[in-house]
Amino acid sequence: MQESLEKIKIVIESKLVDRKIIVDKIEYVKENKYNFLKITLDKVGGLDLDQVAYATKIINPIIDEYDLIKEEYILDISSKERG
Numbered sequence: 001m002q003e004s005l006e007k008i009k010i011v012i013e014s015k016l017v018d019r020k021i022i023v024d025k026i027e028y029v030k031e032n033k034y035n036f037l038k039i040t041l042d043k044v045g046g047l048d049l050d051q052v053a054y055a056t057k058i059i060n061p062i063i064d065e066y067d068l069i070k071e072e073y074i075l076d077i078s079s080k081e082r083g
Contacts, residue, residue, distance in 0.1 A: 001028055004068040011066065012039070015058050020044065021051065024080045028069065035073035037063070040080050047079040 009023045016022070024042040028035065041047055041055055056077050063075060 001069075008063065008066060008068060011062055012059055015062065016041075016055055019051065019054065021047065021055055028073070035071055036076050037069060037073050038076045038078070040078055042080040052077065052079050 005026050005028060009026045012026075013023050021041050021043050023039060025038070025040040027038050029038060030036075039059065041052065043051065047055075059077060060075070
């Protein structure tokens with residue numbers, strides 16, 4: 001699974017580099033009865049909602065195209081929390 005997550009991360013970052021958005025963390029976790037593919041994004045100065053929406057439009061087709069995770073899961077894309 002870790003190899004698949006790394007592959008996904010590399011492809012996503014290559015598509016978001018023009019907006020200087022990076023993948024801070026990508027993980028596949030089970031919570032309650034559901035599987036989640038969690039992708040946390042970051043950018044110098046932080047991300048606003050429009051940038052997360054833009055990234056989501058880029059990420060969704062990549063996840064579908066590569067189809068590296070065969071189980072059903074919920075895709076959860078968010079920005080890194082600022083402290």
